[in-house]
Amino acid sequence: MPQLNMVQSLNLALDQNMAADDRVCIMGEDIGVNGGVFRVTQNLLDKYGEKRVMDTPLAECGIVGTAVGMAVYGMRPVAEIQFSGFTMQAFDQIEQNMARLRNRSRNRYPISMVMRAPYGGGIRAVEHHSESREAYWAHTPGLKVVIPSGPRNARALLHASINDPDPVVFYEPKAVYRAFREEVPDEAESMEIGKAEVVREGSDITMIAYGAMMRPTMEAAEDLADLHSIDAEVIDLLTISPMDTETIVESVAKTGRCVIVHEGPRTCGIAAEIIARINEHAFEYLTAPVKRITGYDIHFPYFQVEQHYLPDPDTIVESVKEVVGWE
Amino acid sequence: MPTKSTSNPTKATRPRRPAEVDISDTEQRPMGRKKIDLGEIDDLSILNEHGEVDGSLDPNLPDEELKKVHRAMVLTRKLDIRMLNMQRQGEMGTFAPGLGQEATQIGQVYALEQKDWFSPSYRSFGAQVWRGWPIEQLLLLWAGYFEGFGPPEGVNDMPFSIVIGSHVLPATGIAMGIRARGDDAVVVTNFGDGALSQGAVAEAFNFAAVYAAPVIFLLENNGWAISIPTEKQCTIRELARRGTGFGIPSIRVDGNDILAMIVANQEAVQRGRRGEGPTLIEAVTYRMSVHTTADDPKVYRKDDEVEQWKAKCPIVRFEKYLKNKGVLGDADFERIADECEKEVLTAREVFRKRAKAKPREVFDFMYEQLPPELQEQKREYFAKLDRKGVE
Numbered sequence: 030m031p032q033l034n035m036v037q038s039l040n041l042a043l044d045q046n047m048a049a050d051d052r053v054c055i056m057g058e059d060i061g062v063n064g065g066v067f068r069v070t071q072n073l074l075d076k077y078g079e080k081r082v083m084d085t086p087l088a089e090c091g092i093v094g095t096a097v098g099m100a101v102y103g104m105r106p107v108a109e110i111q112f113s114g115f116t117m118q119a120f121d122q123i124e125q126n127m128a129r130l131r132n133r134s135r136n137r138y139p140i141s142m143v144m145r146a147p148y149g150g151g152i153r154a155v156e157h158h159s160e161s162r163e164a165y166w167a168h169t170p171g172l173k174v175v176i177p178s179g180p181r182n183a184r185a186l187l188h189a190s191i192n193d194p195d196p197v198v199f200y201e202p203k204a205v206y207r208a209f210r211e212e213v214p215d216e217a218e219s220m221e222i223g224k225a226e227v228v229r230e231g232s233d234i235t236m237i238a239y240g241a242m243m244r245p246t247m248e249a250a251e252d253l254a255d256l257h258s259i260d261a262e263v264i265d266l267l268t269i270s271p272m273d274t275e276t277i278v279e280s281v282a283k284t285g286r287c288v289i290v291h292e293g294p295r296t297c298g299i300a301a302e303i304i305a306r307i308n309e310h311a312f313e314y315l316t317a318p319v320k321r322i323t324g325y326d327i328h329f330p331y332f333q334v335e336q337h338y339l340p341d342p343d344t345i346v347e348s349v350k351e352v353v354g355w356e
Numbered sequence: 357m358p359t360k361s362t363s364n365p366t367k368a369t370r371p372r373r374p375a376e377v378d379i380s381d382t383e384q385r386p387m388g389r390k391k392i393d394l395g396e397i398d399d400l401s402i403l404n405e406h407g408e409v410d411g412s413l414d415p416n417l418p419d420e421e422l423k424k425v426h427r428a429m430v431l432t433r434k435l436d437i438r439m440l441n442m443q444r445q446g447e448m449g450t451f452a453p454g455l456g457q458e459a460t461q462i463g464q465v466y467a468l469e470q471k472d473w474f475s476p477s478y479r480s481f482g483a484q485v486w487r488g489w490p491i492e493q494l495l496l497l498w499a500g501y502f503e504g505f506g507p508p509e510g511v512n513d514m515p516f517s518i519v520i521g522s523h524v525l526p527a528t529g530i531a532m533g534i535r536a537r538g539d540d541a542v543v544v545t546n547f548g549d550g551a552l553s554q555g556a557v558a559e560a561f562n563f564a565a566v567y568a569a570p571v572i573f574l575l576e577n578n579g580w581a582i583s584i585p586t587e588k589q590c591t592i593r594e595l596a597r598r599g600t601g602f603g604i605p606s607i608r609v610d611g612n613d614i615l616a617m618i619v620a621n622q623e624a625v626q627r628g629r630r631g632e633g634p635t636l637i638e639a640v641t642y643r644m645s646v647h648t649t650a651d652d653p654k655v656y657r658k659d660d661e662v663e664q665w666k667a668k669c670p671i672v673r674f675e676k677y678l679k680n681k682g683v684l685g686d687a688d689f690e691r692i693a694d695e696c697e698k699e700v701l702t703a704r705e706v707f708r709k710r711a712k713a714k715p716r717e718v719f720d721f722m723y724e725q726l727p728p729e730l731q732e733q734k735r736e737y738f739a740k741l742d743r744k745g746v747e
């Protein structure tokens with residue numbers, strides 16, 4: 030199996046799906062000749078031509094809106110938004126059309142499309158290039174929201190998203206893009222959307238994270254085991270919406286404790302939703318209040334100080350110790 | 357025709373607005389097929405790439421003004437080159453060089469006064485320095501220190517915009533405010549050929565036209581939007597045509613010709629001050645350098661295209677003009693280049709002294725008063741910094 034980083038594994042998923050299904054097309058700014066500013070779509074123009082690899086005008090609302098129309102016509106567009114900060118330009122089309130055309134047309138026009146975008150901080154980027162606003166899309170009925178954490182699950186989940194009958198917002202942790210490699214099988218691989226994964230088994234506390242926050246969370250889990258004799262179970266959420274309540278509840282029922290890590294702002298963030306579900310379904314198992322380690326309710330800071338804003342292993346370890354020590 | 361009030365003296369020259377359309381006109385529409393006049397667009401060039409000037413159009417600026425403009429263009433270039441150098445050495449974050457666009461930069465703000473406003477996009481530090489932004493401050497913001505973003509006292513500028521086209525509506529709104537208050541200031545806002553594809557920019561054009569807002573849309577057509585050449589961005593060649601479609605007087609200018617830029621800018625500013633509403637200036641120029649330092653143009657454009665544009669350098673042709681006019685000579689050019697280089701290096705020293713990360717400031721300026729829950733988050737964040745021993 031080849032060792033691929035996430036950029037390469039996403040490219041592989043696009044390539045294989047375009048080869049397998051001529052309805053799949055990709056569109057976005059600088060995705061053709063340039064191969065995408067992160068090179069996720071490299072070489073696809075040469076392979077599939079301009080009709081299926083569309084360098085679009087610089088207009089995110091235009092990209093998503095026309096992708097919706099192409100989906101109505103039976104294509105399977107994968108639209109790239111260059112940075113997730115610029116999905117805001119497309120808010121109108123995402124909310125009014127992408128998310129609800131199936132329902133508005135009384136099931137006549139299901140929208141099978143993907144909106145991909147790199148999200149999150151940690152790459153010393155300029156303003157507006159580090160946001161994590163996945164909560165907006167989780168808050169929008171009708172959308173699915175998927176966030177992979179490594180090369181292999183990124184490839185499998187993108188495959189699943191392209192073949193999903195519903196519109197999927199696919200957020201790619203850009204801090205992970207080239208951070209590490211994994212074995213990714215040659216043959217197409219898929220993963221079920223809506224399923225979280227227990228990536229580390231443990232008995233003392235459940236730690237839930239997704240995307241780029243999986244790395245500091247896993248690092249914290251190892252530190253907790255090595256230095257503090259705390260045996261943490263770690264869940265990689267993978268799909269933000271629809272959320273896998275079952276896996277979360279099962280784990281919390283076992284450990285009785287939970288912390289949640291995400292880099293997006295705290296208020297009405299994904300952690301808030303997870304806490305609500307734990308409250309609804311696992312309250313009786315809790316031995317301590319659930320804690321969240323998140324970004325703050327402020328604009329993502331300029332890059333000289335971003336490392337202090339982002340949750341880091343130390344802070345996660347401290348929070349876990351607090352929860353475990355709660356009486 | 358019903359008579360209308362003539363109390364507003366500027367009305368006659370203002371563009372026709374919906375409220376003034378005569379809806380009592382019940383005349384029969386004549387049958388047949390005829391051409392519609394879509395509005396005229398001038399194409400303006402005064403100083404060509406060989407340094408030859410069209411004397412009938414030369415604004416004949418006083419020598420002192422010519423020297424000022426020349427120095428500003430040289431300073432812009434020196435700063436550009438130095439910043440690229442600093443970025444390559446890790447002292448600067450990703451930034452967008454403006455190499456080759458110096459005449460467009462200085463020309464678009466030349467006629468502005470202190471009371472006027474400027475709302476630029478990110479490739480505008482030449483114009484920002486002209487407007488009064490200290491160089492060290494621009495270095496700070498491109499190096500990732502947020503203090504760099506605050507407009508200096510007395511400079512009516514907006515922080516530059518990174519989200520393509522998003523600043524053009526607020527700029528138009530400032531002009532609407534000027535109009536509503538009866539003031540005679542104007543607003544210049546710039547954006548690229550790529551930005552022209554954004555819906556928000558089209559909305560801004562329409563608002564500006566409808567409210568006769570004194571805003572100058574400075575469209576920097578530099579041939580590229582990252583890897584997308586202008587001819588793939590849209591199918592018209594003269595982008596100024598976008599303006600006339602909205603009822604905005606529009607002009608296409610050689611953006612590497614500082615004299616043409618100044619003339620177009622002056623005309624637009626005067627029109628705005630007279631209450632005649634917006635102007636669109638398409639400055640045809642070329643992005644000589646990388647899109648940003650994170651970009652590799654070799655992937656998508658040919659070197660000989662860049663070579664061709666090198667010959668159209670705005671500074672070289674202006675220096676020929678100045679020499680022919682006897683305003684400045686070769687020795688002066690050398691001296692000025694040295695002075696500008698020194699000015700940039702001095703600013704770099706100031707920048708280096710001030711370049712200190714201030715992680716405790718990230719909660720500043722979120723609201724007039726930080727709400728209690730944010731104060732709580734701030735305490736939590738400070739405790740995290742304390743624990744890590746971060747100042």
Ligand SMILES: Cc1ncc(C[n+]2csc(CCOP(=O)(O)OP(=O)(O)O)c2C)c(N)n1
Nearest residue numbers: 115479518519520548549550551580581582
């Ligand atoms: C809304 C939005 N979409 C995408 C981007 C990413 N991006 C930054 S610059 C750029 C191209 C801009 O081209 P143009 O408007 O022609 O200006 P130029 O950079 O050539 O000066 C793109 C796509 C962005 N900053 N904002």
